[in-house]
Amino acid sequence: MEYRLNVCGLPAPEPMEQILGAVQGLKEGDFLKVSHNREPFPLYSMLNDDGFFYRTIVGGKTGFLIFVWRSDDAKSELAVEASIARENQ
Amino acid sequence: MIGQASLSLDQAPPISVPFRFFLTAPLFLFCAGLLLLVYGSDALVSRWSPITLALTHLITLGFLTSVMCGAVMQILPVLAGSAVPASLWVSRIVHLLLTAGVISLVSAFLFSFSPWMGLAMFCLGGALFVFVVSVAIALWRVKIPNETVIGMSVAIASLAITAVLGLFLAASFIWPIGYGYIHTLTDSHMGWGIMGWVGLLVMGVAYQVVPMFQMTPEYPGWMVKYLTRTLFVACLLWGVLTIAHTLGLLSPLWAECWLLLMVLGYLSFAMMTLDVQKRRRRRLPDVTLKFWRIGMFSQMAAFLLWFWGPFWGEVIGEQARLLLLGGCLLAGFALSVINGMLYKILPFLSWFHLQHRSIALLGFGRVKIPNMKEFLPDRLAKQQYMLHLLALMLLVMAVLAPDIFSRPLGFAICASSLLLEFNLVQAVVRYRNINSEISKKSNANEEMTVAEMSRMRGMNGTSA
Numbered sequence: 328m329e330y331r332l333n334v335c336g337l338p339a340p341e342p343m344e345q346i347l348g349a350v351q352g353l354k355e356g357d358f359l360k361v362s363h364n365r366e367p368f369p370l371y372s373m374l375n376d377d378g379f380f381y382r383t384i385v386g387g388k389t390g391f392l393i394f395v396w397r398s399d400d401a402k403s404e405l406a407v408e409a410s411i412a413r414e415n416q
Numbered sequence: 417m418i419g420q421a422s423l424s425l426d427q428a429p430p431i432s433v434p435f436r437f438f439l440t441a442p443l444f445l446f447c448a449g450l451l452l453l454v455y456g457s458d459a460l461v462s463r464w465s466p467i468t469l470a471l472t473h474l475i476t477l478g479f480l481t482s483v484m485c486g487a488v489m490q491i492l493p494v495l496a497g498s499a500v501p502a503s504l505w506v507s508r509i510v511h512l513l514l515t516a517g518v519i520s521l522v523s524a525f526l527f528s529f530s531p532w533m534g535l536a537m538f539c540l541g542g543a544l545f546v547f548v549v550s551v552a553i554a555l556w557r558v559k560i561p562n563e564t565v566i567g568m569s570v571a572i573a574s575l576a577i578t579a580v581l582g583l584f585l586a587a588s589f590i591w592p593i594g595y596g597y598i599h600t601l602t603d604s605h606m607g608w609g610i611m612g613w614v615g616l617l618v619m620g621v622a623y624q625v626v627p628m629f630q631m632t633p634e635y636p637g638w639m640v641k642y643l644t645r646t647l648f649v650a651c652l653l654w655g656v657l658t659i660a661h662t663l664g665l666l667s668p669l670w671a672e673c674w675l676l677l678m679v680l681g682y683l684s685f686a687m688m689t690l691d692v693q694k695r696r697r698r699r700l701p702d703v704t705l706k707f708w709r710i711g712m713f714s715q716m717a718a719f720l721l722w723f724w725g726p727f728w729g730e731v732i733g734e735q736a737r738l739l740l741l742g743g744c745l746l747a748g749f750a751l752s753v754i755n756g757m758l759y760k761i762l763p764f765l766s767w768f769h770l771q772h773r774s775i776a777l778l779g780f781g782r783v784k785i786p787n788m789k790e791f792l793p794d795r796l797a798k799q800q801y802m803l804h805l806l807a808l809m810l811l812v813m814a815v816l817a818p819d820i821f822s823r824p825l826g827f828a829i830c831a832s833s834l835l836l837e838f839n840l841v842q843a844v845v846r847y848r849n850i851n852s853e854i855s856k857k858s859n860a861n862e863e864m865t866v867a868e869m870s871r872m873r874g875m876n877g878t879s880a
Binding site: 336373376 | 779
């Protein structure tokens with residue numbers, strides 16, 4: 328299941344706090360699609376350390392789309408691939 | 417698709433990298449205040465007075481460059497995803513040499529003693545060389561350079577030029593050269609320092625941090641894309657025109673007219689910053705915003721003092737005009753903006769490092785990380801802002817009536833810098849307390865795991 332979160336225009340570090348909080352609720356097959364207006368470099372390593380994978384694409388209305396899913400969840404990874412393919416169309 | 421640039425906790429520069437610079441910087445500012453208290457009006461006689469030069473370099477190298485070096489090394493990974501190589505060692509070397517360099521430079525000015533100047537040249541040359549080269553490597557490694565990376569690149573190049581010109585001037589202290597050359601070298605050194613190193617870095621970083629921390633709309637695309645790089649090229653051309661004038665090949669009017677075009681570029685940035693701040697989305701009181709506003713208005717005041725130079729020269733005297741112009745640029749603009757940014761950068765980096773460490777060792781949410789305001793309370797920051805404002809007002813009065821206001825100005829600078837230091841130390845102490853809480857919990861977890869494993873082994877042994 329796809330969950331969406333828009334963190335555009337929030338003051339730092341609220342976008343990171345919201346994303347890190349939101350991913351805790353992800354279950355098998357779920358992923359989080361985040362709309363952001365800048366690339367959140369510091370977030371990436373925190374996600375990896377917390378057991379999540381991510382993919383970032385330049386696009387969407389806001390500039391950047393970040394997809395996050397649990398690192399041990401192959402089903403979510405496939406769902407992310409499909410969502411990215413739709414975005415790129 | 418963009419590259420998955422990521423910094424692991426091991427790769428990210430340790431928090432001690434910026435902290436050492438941030439905590440040393442206000443002490444140099446305090447020394448600047450002390451200098452005014454000791455020498456009084458002698459420190460504000462002329463821009464060429466050795467005491468004024470000592471005062472200026474305590475602010476530019478001691479405070480501004482210290483903070484900017486620390487901030488660049490930490491902000492680069494956050495904004496561009498690329499870390500300075502061997503950042504801990506680089507920061508140790510740069511910090512040590514920069515600190516020793518500033519002390520020896522100020523001593524050389526105050527006591528007119530050449531060996532101090534030689535030591536200052538070695539230390540400052542070494543510090544800035546190591547810093548420029550290591551930051552250049554980090555910038556070179558950035559996969560997709562954004563406008564902030566370009567801003568940092570041109571600012572670092574400007575710092576290198578400022579440093580080389582400064583070394584020439586320092587050498588002339590030991591081996592004197594003609595006044596005409598000294599004048600041109602000094603103006604170029606000052607121009608590259610304030611317009612290039614400080615101006616372009618503030619501009620490049622502002623495009624990201626002003627919308628990010630102050631909740632403003634983004635700067636317009638044309639400004640973000642073209643202004644910083646255009647101004648750097650313009651600075652280079654200004655340098656060529658200045659050299660041509662010094663060699664008697666061109667009229668000084670060419671360099672002056674070109675400088676006017678450049679100054680209009682900087683003014684457009686100041687006005688745009690005030691405009692985006694006016695249109696910010698969350699209208700909560702913010703001390704950094706106030707520091708930035710003073711900075712931008714000071715830049716405009718400096719323009720008025722420069723553009724209507726002959727008029728102001730007649731009204732307040734030429735020496736006073738030049739001192740006030742320098743004061744508006746260094747204290748009013750650069751000091752205000754950098755001081756204000758410290759109140760965002762230090763709490764943000766503290767939050768980031770603690771959150772990162774907590775997740776890496778314990779997982780998300782196991783230790784509550786305070787928000788940025790809890791690291792540095794607004795109340796204390798506001799008090800320091802008021803002292804800074806008072807110091808700026810006293811600066812204007814001290815330039816006009818040095819005998820009366822020089823010492824009160826020194827006192828205000830001392831008070832402002834001490835409160836800034838106190839505020840920063842408080843945030844660092846808070847950081848250390850939470851950091852040790854994370855360590856304790858992590859150690860407790862490890863001990864529990866070891867005990868659990870021993871218990872399991874024991875059980876297996878019994879069943880066997």
